[in-house]
Amino acid sequence: MQIRQKLREVNWSNFLIKLILTFVLFSTVPHVLFYIPYWLQLPPLSLNLGWEFNGDIYLPSYYLSIFYAMAGGCFIAFTIVRFDYKFNRQIREVKTEQVSLEKIKIPIGGGNSLVGDLLKSPITPKNNASVLIMCHGLGSKKEMLHYLGFPMAFMGFAVLLYDSRGHGETKFGKKFDSLYIIRDLSNVIDYIQERAEELGDLSSDNIFVFGISMGGGVVLNEGYLDQRVKFVIACCSWADYQMTATRKLKNLSERIVKAGYELQGINLTPSNLQNRLVSPILNSFNKKKGFFEQPVDWRVDNDYRVMLAHCKDDEFINYENFKINRDFLKMKSENYIVFDKGNHTFSGVETSLMGKLLLWLWQRGY
Amino acid sequence: MIILFWILSGVFLGFFFYFLLRILQMRHDKINKRWGRVYTDNLIIEEKTFRLSDEIEIRAWSYGSTDFIDYEHKMPGVIIIPRRDKKYPYFEHWGAHFALQGYPTLCIEVYDKKLSLNKFVNKYSSILRSIKQEFVNDKRVDASKFVYFGVEDSAKVALLEGLKDESVKVVCGISMPKIHSSEIKKDLGDTDVYLMHCKDDEIVPYVDFEHNKKVLNVGEHDFLSLDLGGHHIICQEPIASAFFSILIKKKLQPKYRQIVRKEIS
Numbered sequence: 084m085q086i087r088q089k090l091r092e093v094n095w096s097n098f099l100i101k102l103i104l105t106f107v108l109f110s111t112v113p114h115v116l117f118y119i120p121y122w123l124q125l126p127p128l129s130l131n132l133g134w135e136f137n138g139d140i141y142l143p144s145y146y147l148s149i150f151y152a153m154a155g156g157c158f159i160a161f162t163i164v165r166f167d168y169k170f171n172r173q174i175r176e177v178k179t180e181q182v183s184l185e186k187i188k189i190p191i192g193g194g195n196s197l198v199g200d201l202l203k204s205p206i207t208p209k210n211n212a213s214v215l216i217m218c219h220g221l222g223s224k225k226e227m228l229h230y231l232g233f234p235m236a237f238m239g240f241a242v243l244l245y246d247s248r249g250h251g252e253t254k255f256g257k258k259f260d261s262l263y264i265i266r267d268l269s270n271v272i273d274y275i276q277e278r279a280e281e282l283g284d285l286s287s288d289n290i291f292v293f294g295i296s297m298g299g300g301v302v303l304n305e306g307y308l309d310q311r312v313k314f315v316i317a318c319c320s321w322a323d324y325q326m327t328a329t330r331k332l333k334n335l336s337e338r339i340v341k342a343g344y345e346l347q348g349i350n351l352t353p354s355n356l357q358n359r360l361v362s363p364i365l366n367s368f369n370k371k372k373g374f375f376e377q378p379v380d381w382r383v384d385n386d387y388r389v390m391l392a393h394c395k396d397d398e399f400i401n402y403e404n405f406k407i408n409r410d411f412l413k414m415k416s417e418n419y420i421v422f423d424k425g426n427h428t429f430s431g432v433e434t435s436l437m438g439k440l441l442l443w444l445w446q447r448g449y
Numbered sequence: 450m451i452i453l454f455w456i457l458s459g460v461f462l463g464f465f466f467y468f469l470l471r472i473l474q475m476r477h478d479k480i481n482k483r484w485g486r487v488y489t490d491n492l493i494i495e496e497k498t499f500r501l502s503d504e505i506e507i508r509a510w511s512y513g514s515t516d517f518i519d520y521e522h523k524m525p526g527v528i529i530i531p532r533r534d535k536k537y538p539y540f541e542h543w544g545a546h547f548a549l550q551g552y553p554t555l556c557i558e559v560y561d562k563k564l565s566l567n568k569f570v571n572k573y574s575s576i577l578r579s580i581k582q583e584f585v586n587d588k589r590v591d592a593s594k595f596v597y598f599g600v601e602d603s604a605k606v607a608l609l610e611g612l613k614d615e616s617v618k619v620v621c622g623i624s625m626p627k628i629h630s631s632e633i634k635k636d637l638g639d640t641d642v643y644l645m646h647c648k649d650d651e652i653v654p655y656v657d658f659e660h661n662k663k664v665l666n667v668g669e670h671d672f673l674s675l676d677l678g679g680h681h682i683i684c685q686e687p688i689a690s691a692f693f694s695i696l697i698k699k700k701l702q703p704k705y706r707q708i709v710r711k712e713i714s
Contacts, residue, residue: 120450132450143454150461157468168475172483175684178676205670206695230684234691237673387710416491417516420549423488433687434542435487438549441694442516445550446708 092257092348099345102338110155117147162339170428177229181205182236189245191270198252199245199271200225204236212241213289213449214275216306218268218298219244220427222258222347224251228295234437238449241285245271247301259348261297262360268292268305272312289313294320296399296427303363303408307389308372314447316440318392319427321400322407323365325358330401337398364411385412390443392436394425418443480683486538487545491515494541497555501579509557509580510537512548513589522704525594525618525697526584527554530577530603532681533569536560543598546690551703552596553589555580559603566602566626573603574610581614594618594701598693601653601680602626608665609633612640619643619700621693624650624680627657630664643671643696645689647678671696 093099120134121144136142183203188196203212215235217228225244232242247264248256256263272290279287291314292306299320306312321327328351332338345351359365366378373379389412393405402421409419420439425432493513500506517524527547531540537558544556557580559573577597585592596619599607604622611620612633621643642665646658655674662672673692678685 134450134454143451147454147457147461150458150465154461154464154468157465157472161468161472164472164475168479173684174479175677175679177685177688179674181673230687234688234695237692238695384711387708420489420491424486431484432487432489432542432545434690435489435492435545435549437687437691438546438694439491441691441698442514442550442705445698445705448707 092259094259094345094348094350096345096352098351099342102342113151114148117151118144120144162335165336166339169426169430172428172430172433173227173230176226177233179233182233187243187245187274189271189274191248191267195248195255196253197245197248197267197271198225199243200229200232202229202232202236202242202244204233204239206237206239207241208239210283211279211286212284213239213291214285215240215242215291215293216268216271216275216302217242217244218292218294218301219247219250220296220298221344221349222250223296226251228298230433231293231437238441238444240291243271243275247297257348259350261300261349262357264297265301265304265361268301269309272309276311287311291316294318296320299400300324300361300363304361304367307363307367307383308370308378310371314388314390314444316390316392316443317408318429318436319394319397319400320391320404320408321362322404322411323358323362325353325355325362326407327400327404328353330403334398340399364407368408368411386415386418387447389414389418390440391419392421392429392439393419394422394427394429394432396424397427399427417446482539483683484539484542484686487541489545492545492548494544499576499580499583501576505576507557507576507580508537509555510541510544511587512541512544512554512556514548514551516549517551517589523591524551524553524589524703525596525701526587526590526592527552527596527598528577528581528584528607529554529556530559530573530597530599530607531556532600533559533561533602540600542686543600543690547596547598547694550694550698551705553584553587555584559606566605569602570605570609573606577606577610578614585616592616596621596697596701600624608642612637615639619697621645621697622661623682623689624653625658625661626653628661628664633664637666641671641696641700642667643673643693645673645675645682645692647675647680647682647685649677650680652680 120132121140123130124132124140134143185201187199187201189199190196217232219225219228225246228244232244235242246253248260249258275285276287279285290312292302292312293316294302295318299317302315303317303320306315369383370378371381395402422432429436495511497509497511529543540556544554547554593616595617597607597611597617598621600623604625608620608622611617617640619641623645644667648655675685682689
């Protein structure tokens with residue numbers, strides 16, 4: 084039943100069907116071809132092709148089939164390991180007694196809540212602490228951002244990381260509920276406001292949002308629109324969801340990424356309306372929330388409020404997105420950082436990203 | 450026809466072994482080759498060679514930030530003495546981290562695996578002294594404020610040399626070997642020592658870190674101890690670098706141009 088349910092959730096696009104068919108063809112047809120010489124040597128044709136070992140005409144085809152399967156299997160393993168190598172940098176957990184971790188539940192209505200971690204260091208003020216909300220990427224979880232969150236706690240922030248619906252410890256919703264995932268950020272900010280009033284440990288006047296990948300999309304949409312948010316920091320985020328999802332793919336790696344998303348049920352062929360709701364250049368930039376929560380025009384000091392980071396070789400959210408965001412926000416070079424290499428996880432440049440982030444915050448009085 | 454079999458077999462087995470080797474290589478590199486060049490337009494990188502004697506020639510890399518080209522304030526200089534078992538560019542990320550905050554930064558290559566710890570410390574202490582004297586001339590550097598940042602054995606070089614020099618206001622040490630109280634003077638003066646260690650360090654035991662904390666009189670908030678990461682602090686580098694940067698900023702108070710919110714009409 085679970086498998087049927089999972090199969091039903093898959094986004095069966097033409098692209099995915101074609102890719103699966105190609106895979107099936109490559110894993111079956113060659114085996115048939117290997118046996119053709121064998122069949123040709125059998126009666127009634129009984130051709131003498133010399134396709135034999137010690138008189139056994141079956142063995143060459145059999146061996147070829149095995150060698151091909153070995154090469155194919157190894158290629159699949161290589162692809163999996165390569166993905167892990169490129170994108171899973173966090174191979175050790177971040178743990179220290181110097182940072183306290185409070186498990187929190189953020190109610191978002193309908194009896195559901197998001198599970199979060201609130202990090203505080205001895206430097207974090209006991210009362211009225213500035214809050215940095217960190218949003219993870221699609222298919223990821225809050226712990227994957229601990230390596231960025233812990234140092235921010237040492238800077239004096241109360242760092243709030245949460246699992247989006249369908250992710251990590253949050254056990255309701257689906258990974259592909261993109262619009263709800265974006266809108267949930269507003270509930271997280273509500274939670275901070277309420278807690279600031281009740282307990283007084285957090286400040287509702289100094290709320291920062293930071294997001295990577297899908298998290299970047301969350302903060303550039305919902306975080307940007309929300310005037311309660313003081314600063315927005317987005318790493319490898321999209322500008323136009325439709326453009327990103329339907330772009331011409333450059334290599335096998337990008338095809339596998341796209342197939343992986345569609346297997347999880349993500350809609351990568353959004354309608355224009357869907358696109359409008361989740362693309363910052365259409366939805367949020369230079370706007371704020373109006374009386375009915377709808378985006379209305381607003382003159383924003385983007386140089387003060389927004390920081391962007393991206394890698395040129397990003398295989399998930401291509402670099403074009405960054406350029407569009409940067410140009411749309413008319414950003415000065417000191418408010419963003421671009422790395423030539425680092426892919427989607429800032430692989431090998433995490434410390435550099437951290438350096439730039441610290442400078443950006445210090446230049447704003449933190 | 451059987452020749453076709455041999456050709457195809459060769460091709461398939463070739464692919465098989467190629468991918469197998471790549472898998473093994475990636476598994477190895479994932480832990481051992483985590484860092485390399487940092488390519489970004491925000492960095493100014495310059496390779497330097499210091500010829501200190503007929504026998505000693507040291508390569509170093511100087512890092513600066515494009516955000517600080519017209520910067521009117523001089524900034525504290527950071528000298529990084531990285532792991533001695535790694536060559537350039539393995540340590541470039543440390544340089545980039547500090548340079549992107551505006552600190553003129555110099556990374557010295559100390560690739561020297563054969564020397565004993567004592568000989569290594571002696572040799573590179575004098576080298577560090579000579580290089581620092583030249584680094585003082587960098588017009589971006591505030592000659593009265595320096596930070597020495599050392600990793601593993603090199604941390605001992607940074608410490609022992611840094612404590613002798615009044616202009617060195619901060620010494621940062623990652624996975625530093627045991628320091629004997631006889632090796633340092635009792636009064637550390639105005640120099641702050643910040644340390645970082647992982648509890649599962651299999652080369653320098655955690656008790657040595659506790660010992661170093663006491664000997665060096667490290668402040669209550671001036672050390673970072675993480676549960677995992679081992680001797681080479683795998684995956685903990687961003688935390689360590691940011692932790693040190695926060696303390697350095699607090700201690701040295703570098704002046705940053707402040708960006709304030711413009712009034713919105």
